[in-house]
Amino acid sequence: MGRKEWARQDDRERALALVREGRPLTAEEITVVKQCYSGIGGLVASGWGGGSFFTPPTVVSFVQELVQLRENSGAILEASCGSGSFFENVDPRRCTGIEQSVESYTIARACYPEARIIRSEAEQFFPYGKGGEFDGAFQYVLGNPPFGLKKRWQGEMTAGREQTILSEWIFLEIAFRAVKPGGAIAMIVPDGLLANRASHYLRKWLMGRCFIRAVISLPTETFYHASTSVKTSVLYLQRFPVGVTKEMVGDYRIFMAIVEDIGWDSRGRATGKCDLKKVLDTYLAFRDGNEDIVDLVQPEFPDPTTEPLPVLPLEEATPANVEPQNKCFIQMALF
Numbered sequence: 001m002g003r004k005e006w007a008r009q010d011d012r013e014r015a016l017a018l019v020r021e022g023r024p025l026t027a028e029e030i031t032v033v034k035q036c037y038s039g040i041g042g043l044v045a046s047g048w049g050g051g052s053f054f055t056p057p058t059v060v061s062f063v064q065e066l067v068q069l070r071e072n073s074g075a076i077l078e079a080s081c082g083s084g085s086f087f088e089n090v091d092p093r094r095c096t097g098i099e100q101s102v103e104s105y106t107i108a109r110a111c112y113p114e115a116r117i118i119r120s121e122a123e124q125f126f127p128y129g130k131g132g133e134f135d136g137a138f139q140y141v142l143g144n145p146p147f148g149l150k151k152r153w154q155g156e157m158t159a160g161r162e163q164t165i166l167s168e169w170i171f172l173e174i175a176f177r178a179v180k181p182g183g184a185i186a187m188i189v190p191d192g193l194l195a196n197r198a199s200h201y202l203r204k205w206l207m208g209r210c211f212i213r214a215v216i217s218l219p220t221e222t223f224y225h226a227s228t229s230v231k232t233s234v235l236y237l238q239r240f241p242v243g244v245t246k247e248m249v250g251d252y253r254i255f256m257a258i259v260e261d262i263g264w265d266s267r268g269r270a271t272g273k274c275d276l277k278k279v280l281d282t283y284l285a286f287r288d289g290n291e292d293i294v295d296l297v298q299p300e301f302p303d304p305t306t307e308p309l310p311v312l313p314l315e316e317a318t319p320a321n322v323e324p325q326n327k328c329f330i331q332m333a334l335f
C-alpha cells in the first residue's frame with residue numbers, strides 16, 4: 001500500500017472504532033464516520049473481489065437531482081448500499097438498503113439509524129417466480145452495484161434457468177423488479193455494459209421493459225478516492241408505466257452527455273471545475289421540453305406502503321377541489 005492507501009486505512013480504522021462502541025452516535029461523530037469511511041475497495045486484497053468502491057457525495061447528489069428525488073415522493077431502494085452514500089440528502093425513513101458486508105452494513109446503520117438497512121445478499125429478496133415483499137415496492141432504485149463478480153442467478157433475465165452471470169446484470173434485474181411501473185432506476189454501471197457485444201442481450205432485455213432516459217459518461221477520475229479508475233456511466237431508466245408495452249414504444253429521445261471534469265484530477269487534486277451542474281441543467285431543460293417524458297410521469301401520490309392516503313372530507317369535495325390528483329382521495333371518503 002502507498003501513502004494514500006495507508007491514510008485511507010487509518011481513517012477507516014477511526015470510523016470503525018467509533019461504530020464498534022455500539023452506542024448511538026452523536027451528529028458530530030456521524031459526520032466523522034461519513035468523512036472517514038470510504039470502503040475497503042483497493043485497501044486489501046479482498047476489497048477488489050467485494051467491489052466496495054463507494055460513490056463520492058457530488059455524484060450521489062447529481063444522481064438524486066437527475067431523477068428529481070424529492071422529499072415525500074416515494075420509497076427508495078439501494079440494493080448494495082455500502083455505507084449508505086445514496087441515503088444522504090433524503091429523508092432516511094423513505095430509504096431501504098441491503099448490504100452483504102458486515103463492516104459496511106454496520107457503518108450504514110450507525111450513520112442512518114432511521115433507514116431500514118438489512119444485512120443480506122440482495123438476491124435473497126428476489127426469488128424467481130415467487131414474488132417478494134420488494135417486488136414493485138419502490139418509486140426509485142438508485143445505486144452503484146458490485147461490478148464484474150460472476151454469480152449464480154436464476155431470474156427473469158435467464159428465463160428461469162440458473163446461470164452464471166455478472167453481478168451488475170443481476171442488480172439491474174433486481175432494480176427492474178423492485179421499482180413500481182413508471183418509477184425511476186438510476187445506477188452507476190461499468191461502460192462495458194453499454195457498449196460490449198457480450199452485453200447486447202442485457203441492453204435488449206432492459207429496453208423491452210424500460211425507457212432509457214439518460215446515459216451520462218463519468219471520467220475515470222470519478223472513483224479516485226476509492227482507488228480505482230474504472231470507466232463508468234450513470235444509466236437512468238424509467239420502468240414502463242402500466243399499460244405501456246415494448247410493442248407500443250416507437251423512437252424516443254435519450255439524453256446523453258459526457259462529464260469531462262468531475263472536480264479532481266487523476267491524482268486527486270482539486271481542479272476547481274466540475275461539469276456535473278452544467279450536465280444536470282442541460283438535462284432538466286431537455287426533460288422540460290420533451291413531451292414524451294412529461295406525459296408519462298405518474299401522478300405523485302404518497303406512497304401507500306409508507307403513508308396512509310389523506311382523505312378529503314366530503315364537505316370539501318366541491319368541484320373546485322376536484323383536481324385530477326385528488327380524485328382518489330374523494331373516492332376513499334365516499335367508501
Ligand SMILES: C[S@@+](CC[C@H](N)C(=O)[O-])C[C@H]1O[C@@H](n2cnc3c(N)ncnc32)[C@H](O)[C@@H]1O
Nearest residue numbers: 053054055080081082085100101121122144146
Ligand atoms: C461498488 S460498492 C458501492 C456501495 C454503495 N452503493 C455506494 O455507491 O457507495 C458495492 C457494494 O455492494 C456490496 N455487495 C456486493 N455483493 C452484494 C450482494 N450480493 N448483496 C448486497 N450487497 C452486495 C459490497 O459489499 C459493496 O458495499
